Amino acid sequence: MMSISPVKPIGRRIVLVACAVCLPILAARAQPDPLPSWNDGATKQAIVAFVKDTTTAGSPNFVPEPERIVTFDQDGTLWVEKPMYSQVIYSLDRVPAVVKAKPELANVEPFKTVMSGDREAMARLSMDDLEKILAATLSGMSVEEFRAEATKWLDSARDPRWKRPYTELAYQPMLEVLRYFRANGYKTYIVTGGGQDFVRVYAERVYGIPPEQVVGTAGATKYGYGKDGKPFLTKEPKLLLNDDKAGKPEGIHLMIGRRPVAAFGNSIGDREMLEYTKAGSGARLSMIVLHDDAAREYAYGPAQGLPDSKVGTFSQALYDEAKKQAWVVISMKNDWKRIFTFD
C-alpha cells in the first residue's frame, strides 16, 4: 500500500483529465458504420434512426433497457428458405435412419416415396405428408440425442446451389442488424415457424442468439428415467405451439411476456407479429424482407409481380398492408450491398 499511495491520486487526476478530453474524440473515431453491408438510403436510415430514437436518453421515444425486445423470423428473414426450409431437408435426410429403426414404415406413405429417392415425387408431397415426416423424424428421441443428430447433419449437409453448409447461408446484412441492436441494449429473439429445438442447435453459433431466446414451433417433451436411473426428456410427437401467423404473437407472449419494440419478417406467416409489434405505444419498427434478387439469391412474391411461392409467400395484400401500416419493406436487390458473408 505504502509504495503506491502517492501514485494513485496523481494517476487518477491525469486519467480524469485525459478521459474528459479524449473520450468524445475516441468515441467519434470508434463508431464505424454499424451496417456496412447495407446501401445508404431510406431503409438503412430507418433502422439507424429507430435505434437512436429508442436508446438515446432524453428522447421522447426512449425505451428502458429491460423493455428492448426485437424479434426476427428466421427462414427467409435471417437465412435462405429456398428451395425448401432447411429443417424439412433435414427431416427428409433422416427418413432412412427412421425406417431402419422401424422397418414397417418402408412400405407406408409418405416414407415409401422418400425412400424411393424420386425427387419429383418428393416435391409433390402434401403438407400433411410433410407433417408426418417431421413428426417421425423430430420426435421419439431424447433432447440430447436430437441435438447430437442435428449437429452432425448441419456439419455435413450442403445447400444444392451454393454447395455450402446451410449455416453459411445467413444474410450478412441481417447479422449486422442483430449485432447493431444488441450493441444498443436490445435482446434479440428468433420467432420462427421452424422447430424450436432445431433452430436452437445452431442459433448461438450462427446468430449469437442463445437457446432461451429462440421461440419456435414446439412439441411436448416427456420426463422419464433411463436404465441407470438418470432422468431425461424425450421429444414427443405432440404439438404445443404452432409458431406461425397468429401463433407468433401468442408464442411471444408465452415465451417472452413482452410486446416487441421492433420485428422483422418476410412472409404472410409474419403478418400478425409485425402488426402486434407496430400496434404498441411509442416508437415501433416493423420491417419485411422482399426477395427480389434472382441473381444473387431468389425472387418470389407474388407481391410486386414477383413469381408466386408456396414457401415464404409475400402476397400483394401483405405488401399493401405493409405500406398502409408504415412497415418498412427491405428490397434485397436495392438495399443490400452483399447477401452472404462469403460474398
Place this chain on the structure above:
Amino acid sequence: MMSISPVKPIGRRIVLVACAVCLPILAARAQPDPLPSWNDGATKQAIVAFVKDTTTAGSPNFVPEPERIVTFDQDGTLWVEKPMYSQVIYSLDRVPAVVKAKPELANVEPFKTVMSGDREAMARLSMDDLEKILAATLSGMSVEEFRAEATKWLDSARDPRWKRPYTELAYQPMLEVLRYFRANGYKTYIVTGGGQDFVRVYAERVYGIPPEQVVGTAGATKYGYGKDGKPFLTKEPKLLLNDDKAGKPEGIHLMIGRRPVAAFGNSIGDREMLEYTKAGSGARLSMIVLHDDAAREYAYGPAQGLPDSKVGTFSQALYDEAKKQAWVVISMKNDWKRIFTFD
C-alpha cells in the same frame, strides 16, 4: 488533440501500474458478505463454494457465462405460501367481479360458496373447485387487462398474518441468493407451478427477474382484433403447460432450452426439477427449503416430523431423496438469520 497527446501515454502508464497493484486490494476490500442474512455454516458455505467453483476461471467445474442458468421455485421457496398460494387468494377475491359480469354464476358451485363469504366452506373447496375458480378469474380478458387487475390487487391486498402486501413476504435470504448468482453471471429464472402471467406482474419489482425469465403454469392466448382494428391477445381457459412436478423440467426445456446448473425448491412439486438439475454433468447444486420455523414463519413437512401440509408438501420420502442425492436442505430455523426484509 495537440494539447493532450503528451498527457495520454503518461496517464496510461501510471494507471496501468496503479491498477496492477491496487485492484486486488480494492477487490478484497470491496467484497462484503454477499449473504448477510444467512448464518455461517455448511448451508451458506455450499452456496458460496458452488458459485466460486463454477465461475472461477481455471476451475475444473468452470461454467461458461451463457450456460449459467439457475432456477427457483416461487411459492414456499422465494416467498410465503401459507395459509394459501397468493394467486388462489387473488382468484377468490376476483370472484365477485366475475359474478357481476356473469350473474348466472351466482347460483352455480363453487362460485356460490365463494360468494357466501363462508371462510370454512371455502377452505373445504376441492382442487377441482379451485381449478374452476382459477380458470374463470384468470382468463377471458386481454393480457393488458389482466396485468392491470393483478397489479391493482397486489397494491391493496394484505396477508392475514403480517398485514403487509404479499410482495413484502419474499424471503430476504433468498433475495440475497438471487442477487449473488446474478452478480456472478448467472441468469436467474423462476420456475413455478403458479400462473406465469400472474408471477410476471411483480417478478421484476420483487425479485429483479424480468417476464421472459418467468416459467410458470401457462394458458393459451388468442390473437384477435378490437373494434378499433388494433390487435390484442385474450387469455384463454386452455392449459398449455402445467409447470409442476415433471412439468417443471419439461417447462424448462420449452422456455429455456438448457438444463439448469443450480435449482432451488421446497416441495414434492420441485422434485423432478431438482433431480434433472443434479443429473447434469460437472458441478451441480440442488437445494431445498425446509419450513421448520413456526415462530418466525410456518412449520410444515411432514418431513422430520413436521406437521402435514397439502400446500407445499415436503414429504419424508423427498427428504430422504435429498440426503441420498446430496441436495442441500435449507433449514429456515437454523440457516436464516432473518426471514423478511422488514424483520
